[in-house]
Amino acid sequence: MSETTPTVDGTADGLMVKAEQVCKKFGNVEVLKGIDLQVRQGEVMCVVGPSGSGKSTFLRCINHLEKIDAGRLWVDGQLVGYHQRGHKLYELREKEVAAQRRDIGMVFQRFNLFPHMTALQNVMEAPMLVKGEAKDAARARAEQLLGRVGLSDRMGNYPSQLSGGQQQRVAIARALAMQPKLMLFDEPTSALDPELVGEVLDVMRDLAREGMTMVVVTHEMGFAREVGDSLVFMDEGVVVEQGVPREVLANPQHARTQAFLSKVL
Amino acid sequence: MSVGETEQRTGMIKAVPVRHPGRWVAAAAVAVLAAMLVNNLVTNEAYNWAEQLKYLFSPPVLEGVRNTIWLTVAAMAGGIALGIVLALMRLSANPLLRGAAWIYIWVFRGTPLLTQLLIWGNIGALFPTLGLGIPFGPEFVSAQASALYSAAAAAALGLIFNEAAYMAEIVRGGIQSVDSGQQEAASALGLTKAQTLRRIILPQAMRVIAPPTGNEAISMLKNTSLVMAVPYLELTFAVQNIYAHTYQIIPMLIMACLWYLFLSSLMMIGQHYLERHYGKGYAR
Numbered sequence: 001m002s003e004t005t006p007t008v009d010g011t012a013d014g015l016m017v018k019a020e021q022v023c024k025k026f027g028n029v030e031v032l033k034g035i036d037l038q039v040r041q042g043e044v045m046c047v048v049g050p051s052g053s054g055k056s057t058f059l060r061c062i063n064h065l066e067k068i069d070a071g072r073l074w075v076d077g078q079l080v081g082y083h084q085r086g087h088k089l090y091e092l093r094e095k096e097v098a099a100q101r102r103d104i105g106m107v108f109q110r111f112n113l114f115p116h117m118t119a120l121q122n123v124m125e126a127p128m129l130v131k132g133e134a135k136d137a138a139r140a141r142a143e144q145l146l147g148r149v150g151l152s153d154r155m156g157n158y159p160s161q162l163s164g165g166q167q168q169r170v171a172i173a174r175a176l177a178m179q180p181k182l183m184l185f186d187e188p189t190s191a192l193d194p195e196l197v198g199e200v201l202d203v204m205r206d207l208a209r210e211g212m213t214m215v216v217v218t219h220e221m222g223f224a225r226e227v228g229d230s231l232v233f234m235d236e237g238v239v240v241e242q243g244v245p246r247e248v249l250a251n252p253q254h255a256r257t258q259a260f261l262s263k264v265l
Numbered sequence: 266m267s268v269g270e271t272e273q274r275t276g277m278i279k280a281v282p283v284r285h286p287g288r289w290v291a292a293a294a295v296a297v298l299a300a301m302l303v304n305n306l307v308t309n310e311a312y313n314w315a316e317q318l319k320y321l322f323s324p325p326v327l328e329g330v331r332n333t334i335w336l337t338v339a340a341m342a343g344g345i346a347l348g349i350v351l352a353l354m355r356l357s358a359n360p361l362l363r364g365a366a367w368i369y370i371w372v373f374r375g376t377p378l379l380t381q382l383l384i385w386g387n388i389g390a391l392f393p394t395l396g397l398g399i400p401f402g403p404e405f406v407s408a409q410a411s412a413l414y415s416a417a418a419a420a421a422l423g424l425i426f427n428e429a430a431y432m433a434e435i436v437r438g439g440i441q442s443v444d445s446g447q448q449e450a451a452s453a454l455g456l457t458k459a460q461t462l463r464r465i466i467l468p469q470a471m472r473v474i475a476p477p478t479g480n481e482a483i484s485m486l487k488n489t490s491l492v493m494a495v496p497y498l499e500l501t502f503a504v505q506n507i508y509a510h511t512y513q514i515i516p517m518l519i520m521a522c523l524w525y526l527f528l529s530s531l532m533m534i535g536q537h538y539l540e541r542h543y544g545k546g547y548a549r
Contacts, residue, residue, distance in 0.1 A: 098457050101452060101454070116469055117546065126455065126456065130460070
């Protein structure tokens with residue numbers, strides 16, 4: 001993306017993600033109705049809200065898995081999915097979109113590991129294919145990353161031979177292998193058996209401690225309180241309330257936030 | 266409750282198994298039929314096993330076998346390659362490509378292979394000259410079709426074009442069977458569409474594509490016998506040529522069947538290993 005001139009808005013302010021009046025429609029349904037959000041470098045933002053509130057859709061807009069219909073979205077100073085010249089927006093070509101996504105890691109609710117590859121191959125694949133990394137280098141880093149998520153003894157296993165928690169940890173290692181500057185987590189523990197949630201949250205906690213910028217859509221209020229730098233409550237496509245997690249959780253200002261939190265806490 | 270009964274309850278269960286009288290009846294019936302078949306094979310002189318053995322490895326039969334094999338291989342290789350292209354066209358966002366592939370499949374699946382092969386055999390009447398040039402404009406080179414065209418090419422092309430229509434649907438089904446989360450995960454990692462297709466989608470689709478493709482290959486082995494309509498010499502045509510002057514019709518046809526059975530058995534072994542390869546990572 002070196003050929004794109006960075007827009008003035010996102011560059012100097014140290015923001016990793018900046019959303020301005022982001023709107024998204026699916027057919028006639030307005031899923032996002034003007035989202036304004038900012039994620040600082042190194043910040044861990046937790047996004048909570050009832051299902052259908054648009055939080056996952058917003059996350060998917062950040063790496064252009066969904067195209068936004070109105071507003072602007074920048075990641076690290078670069079307009080996501082478009083190139084601006086004058087007042088005109090040009091859609092990025094497929095390769096340019098792919099290049100933007102390289103720097104944004106994403107972890108999915110259902111892991112989405114590649115089932116025909118071992119854990120090690122899952123982690124090695126993208127660096128070799130996208131960055132053209134040599135096999136030995138990719139393998140060395142994949143081994144190191146799998147070790148970091150506690151799976152040194154599982155590298156040769158296929159996803160079907162791993163528990164949900166192990167699969168999700170492989171998925172995190174796979175995303176980290178691309179050395180992203182931002183990590184997106186889309187309900188990473190929602191598909192897990194309760195006793196496996198902890199091992200995934202531990203890995204995410206370590207990642208946050210190391211300074212990774214993270215946007216986490218989650219239902220784990222304990223994680224949000226402990227690890228999050230900011231908490232955003234979304235409902236019906238708008239940001240209802242945001243602030244320091246401890247304060248929002250202990251003392252929600254908005255009636256909708258209160259109603260939601262009374263159900264989940 | 267007596268002591269003995271308590272001991273029985275905690276010990277291993279020794280129950281009387283359910284009897285299956287139907288199995289004995291079926292076994293008897295099958296045994297009788299098998300005995301009748303063996304008896305027929307041994308005593309019925311119309312099989313003329315000696316005649317079959319005499320021609321089994323004769324040069325004309327071996328040439329027929331050779332042609333049957335290469336036609337099967339060529340038709341499947343070409344059919345799979347063209348089928349993948351057609352499947353991608355059908356899944357394309359471009360409505361023109363989608364429509365073109367649909368029409369292709371409609372035509373080639375909707376007409377009999379035998380009729381198609383007859384047309385390929387007479388293609389010279391449809392296109393007397395073949396040329397290279399600007400459509401509706403001048404031609405740079407041109408030649409008599411009959412000079413470029415052999416019966417072998419007509420036979421192979423006929424089978425390839427027909428097979429591609431079936432393979433297209435098999436490949437499309439395989440690609441569509443891959444979970445959409447795979448595409449998303451690959452996109453999120455920065456893979457391009459082509460990389461995703463090659464490294465992520467197709468290898469997984471192969472698990473679904475391989476079994477019906479194996480069936481297609483075995484069908485193809487037998488369908489090669491239709492190219493006698495071109496006409497082109499293959500196994501069945503070869504034995505026909507033999508019994509045309511020996512009048513040993515049944516022995517020659519049975520012998521051809523033995524060859525087909527032998528070849529399809531080899532293919533079934535190959536199919537087994539292919540399916541195992543692409544089933545990697547899936548617990549069974």
